[in-house]
Amino acid sequence: MIKGLYEAHLPVKDLKRSIAFYESVGLEVAHQGPGLTFLWIEKGKSWLGLWEAEQVNVPYHASLRHVAFQVEPEDIKRAKQWLADKGIEVKEAFGFAPTGPIVLPNRPHAHAAIYFEDPDGNLLEFICPIELDTSSLTQMIYLEEWENKPKS
Incomplete structure (x- = not known):
């Protein structure tokens, strides 16, 4: 829906x-x-x-001060540089350094996401569903690392 x-x-x-x-x-x-x-x-x-x-x-709480914008899979891969070109820093999320998108192994579909803030500290996210076989994925991982992982 x-x-x-x-x-x-x-x-x-x-x-x-x-x-x-x-x-x-x-x-x-x-x-x-x-x-x-x-x-x-x-x-x-x-x-x-x-x-x-x-x-x-x-006090911050994600339900009050968070917006996720859906983007295309090809755009999530270049999102960090796109944001940097605008002077916007990517933020650490879930213990991952802000080096690139991370894979969220949500079931039944995985998502790739990257996080940043607006000038008032509201947490923003670019997110997209991704077509990856995540059946063996049990925890979050960098998207680049997952894409370069040897497939069995």
Whole structure:
């Protein structure tokens, strides 16, 4: 049923700075109002609401301050460099150094993901389903390492 993300909302301290950040990663302004802006993730289908707030440094919890954007498998492989070209650092995730995408062995499908933050510390993720035989995969691994692993 679910085909993508309909909407997500994040608190931001400086709305103008945050709009520039999200435009730099490919989102487009859909609507602006006093203290809030909606940006298209997929035009006409899903958007991100940014709400300007004085206090954005509240305790972090992924259910409140995390957005995952679906990307294509070929794009996840170049995501670290793409983000670096925009001055955005990839973040450590699940104990993995920020060297590249990791494979999440979710069943029944595996996913590759890479994590980064917006200017207010909201955790963002590029994620895509991947077609890999993960039947023998019991823990997370770097995507590059998994792709170069000898197949039995």
